Amino acid sequence: MSWFTRKDKGILTPTEAKREAPDGLWYQCPSCKKVMHTREHRLFAWTCSSCNYHEKIGSQDYFELLFDQSRYTELDAFMSSGDPLKFEDTKRYPDRIKATEKKTGLKDAVRTAHGKMNDVEVVVAAMDFSFIGGSMGSVVGEKIARGIDYALKHKIPFLMISKSGGARMMEAGFSLMQMAKTSAKLALLAEAKIPYVSLLTDPTTGGVTASYAMLGDFNISEPGALIGFAGPRVIRETIGKDLPKGFQSAEFVLEHGFLDFIVDRKDLKDKLTALFNMLK
Amino acid sequence: MRTLLDFEKPIAELEAKLAEMKKLAIDNNVDVSTAAAQLEASIEELKKETFSNLTRWQRVQLSRHPERPYTLDYIEHMCDEFIELFGDRTVADDKAMVGGFGRIGEETFMIIGQQKGRNTKQRQLRNFGMPNPEGYRKALRLMKMAEKFNKPIVTLIDTPGAFPGLEAEERGQGEAIARNIRDMFMLKVPVICIIIGEGASGGALGIAIGDRVLMLENAWYSVISPENCSTILWRTWNFKEQAAEALKLTAEDMKGNKLVDGIIPEPLGGAHLDFEQATQTVKNVILETYKELSQLTPEERIDQRIEKFSSMGVVTE
Ligand SMILES: [Zn+2]
Numbered sequence: 055m056s057w058f059t060r061k062d063k064g065i066l067t068p069t070e071a072k073r074e075a076p077d078g079l080w081y082q083c084p085s086c087k088k089v090m091h092t093r094e095h096r097l098f099a100w101t102c103s104s105c106n107y108h109e110k111i112g113s114q115d116y117f118e119l120l121f122d123q124s125r126y127t128e129l130d131a132f133m134s135s136g137d138p139l140k141f142e143d144t145k146r147y148p149d150r151i152k153a154t155e156k157k158t159g160l161k162d163a164v165r166t167a168h169g170k171m172n173d174v175e176v177v178v179a180a181m182d183f184s185f186i187g188g189s190m191g192s193v194v195g196e197k198i199a200r201g202i203d204y205a206l207k208h209k210i211p212f213l214m215i216s217k218s219g220g221a222r223m224m225e226a227g228f229s230l231m232q233m234a235k236t237s238a239k240l241a242l243l244a245e246a247k248i249p250y251v252s253l254l255t256d257p258t259t260g261g262v263t264a265s266y267a268m269l270g271d272f273n274i275s276e277p278g279a280l281i282g283f284a285g286p287r288v289i290r291e292t293i294g295k296d297l298p299k300g301f302q303s304a305e306f307v308l309e310h311g312f313l314d315f316i317v318d319r320k321d322l323k324d325k326l327t328a329l330f331n332m333l334k
Numbered sequence: 335m336r337t338l339l340d341f342e343k344p345i346a347e348l349e350a351k352l353a354e355m356k357k358l359a360i361d362n363n364v365d366v367s368t369a370a371a372q373l374e375a376s377i378e379e380l381k382k383e384t385f386s387n388l389t390r391w392q393r394v395q396l397s398r399h400p401e402r403p404y405t406l407d408y409i410e411h412m413c414d415e416f417i418e419l420f421g422d423r424t425v426a427d428d429k430a431m432v433g434g435f436g437r438i439g440e441e442t443f444m445i446i447g448q449q450k451g452r453n454t455k456q457r458q459l460r461n462f463g464m465p466n467p468e469g470y471r472k473a474l475r476l477m478k479m480a481e482k483f484n485k486p487i488v489t490l491i492d493t494p495g496a497f498p499g500l501e502a503e504e505r506g507q508g509e510a511i512a513r514n515i516r517d518m519f520m521l522k523v524p525v526i527c528i529i530i531g532e533g534a535s536g537g538a539l540g541i542a543i544g545d546r547v548l549m550l551e552n553a554w555y556s557v558i559s560p561e562n563c564s565t566i567l568w569r570t571w572n573f574k575e576q577a578a579e580a581l582k583l584t585a586e587d588m589k590g591n592k593l594v595d596g597i598i599p600e601p602l603g604g605a606h607l608d609f610e611q612a613t614q615t616v617k618n619v620i621l622e623t624y625k626e627l628s629q630l631t632p633e634e635r636i637d638q639r640i641e642k643f644s645s646m647g648v649v650t651e
């Protein structure tokens with residue numbers, strides 16, 4: 055019997071937790087340990103009403119949070135992964151995909167949609183960390199590429215919400231080239247002078263950071279998000295000592311000049327539309 | 335003393351035997367030409383057999399052979415003249431990324447590449463061929479300068495990855511690589527990229543967006559090294575051979591999957607056995623490829639560059 059599903063299992067994403075925890079259950083903030091009603095947590099855009107800890111959320115939550123009346127049209131909803139390399143580690147790649155689809159109800163690690171945000175028409179691509187660590191394979195690259203195509207065609211802003219551990223190793227070279235593909239499309243978007251906002255959420259590391267996540271006209275983040283190219287473990291092993299406190303946090307990255315601003319998730323929608331309206 | 339990989343040893347033993355036979359013949363003034371010819375033939379046979387049946391892991395080993403030609407070796411052997419240029423104009427000069435204008439015959443190229451070191455001191459100086467953000471920014475500065483003066487660009491890729499250090503993160507390793515990738519798509523001049531050794535992940539891709547991306551026969555190119563892949567998927571280094579197989583990281587694999595445009599052959603046994611032949615082959619490929627690319631307008635090259643990378647990926651709908 056568990057109240058605090060997240061604490062008990064440790065790895066559940068909020069999306070899963072919510073599915074298993076209908077309204078009337080409770081959420082405990084992993085940071086300050088405050089217990090709050092799930093309804094309250096949702097009302098605060100899945101942030102802690104006490105310490106402002108930003109819980110990791112998925113594409114569905116962001117779509118509901120950002121689009122007016124939670125109404126949007128999803129693009130390429132049924133696109134799913136191939137297995138070009140017949141990759142097998144401890145599991146066959148197609149089996150891993152199938153198992154993950156079943157567990158998460160998702161087709162891959164990104165969903166793209168267009169709709170209105172405070173009446174501003176936008177395309178949003180949001181990543182799901184629960185799908186193989188938000189890793190970037192062909193589906194992620196292709197969906198983002200087509201999302202950018204849609205923004206180009208309709209001359210509307212593009213918002214990318216990244217949350218990823220990096221490359222999808224099971225797609226090896228194909229995974230690597232998604233960095234190139236998405237960056238190529240962003241070059242076209244930039245040339246067309248269409249605004250691109252990249253929101254880096256906890257965590258954004260690896261190949262995603264070295265491609266679309268860092269290419270925004272505006273690179274922004276949520277408080278406390280981990281952002282980096284190399285992961286903390288790798289860096290710790292490289293330099294052979296502990297990392298300074300706050301290293302690779304959104305605040306750290308902002309201080310070093312790589313973010314335009316950090317935004318509280320509760321203000322995200324209004325601040326973005328204010329920005330888009332200024333650019334009109 | 336030559337460094338010998340395991341699968342090079344049987345060949346080296348026969349070669350030593352041949353040398354000894356020839357020496358004995360001279361010392362004792364006897365004719366061993368028939369026996370020597372036979373031995374030479376079997377050496378050639380063994381070489382062909384060994385190097386036409388390399389496993390993917392053995393290719394990775396060859397790509398890292400400590401005697402393999404590095405970027406500056408290619409530059410030295412290919413160019414009639416070379417002026418090295420330093421610095422990113424912001425923070426520092428990164429010794430793991432070299433570049434400058436080089437003249438090959440009539441043509442001037444901007445040649446840029448990661449540089450490894452051959453002894454302990456050089457390896458440290460070159461940071462094992464792992465650039466910091468300054469390296470990628472230096473590379474981009476030089477590429478934009480090439481564009482300004484309408485000179486074609488050649489990049490030589492040879493890196494175990496971008497440096498995963500503390501300062502590298504502070505100075506935006508991800509941002510530096512990302513910007514290079516995006517901006518290389520819009521370069522108006524021809525861009526030829528050649529993986530000459532190791533092509534590891536974003537650290538390689540950061541200078542590898544080109545009209546033609548070519549791989550040397552024994553180079554590897556993938557999203558992660560076999561060792562790191564093994565560590566992540568099998569939780570130990572011991573599965574590196576299996577990881578190399580699974581990653582399909584050889585030139586043949588990458589060409590087969592249309593992720594690179596072509597393969598440049600190496601001397602039998604690997605580029606390290608014959609610098610002159612290896613570098614001349616690369617030089618000729620550069621000149622031929624440049625000739626092809628200069629038939630196109632800048633707009634055509636940019637469109638085709640974007641189109642090529644945009645079509646990479648396998649999905650089902
Ligand atoms: Zn809290």
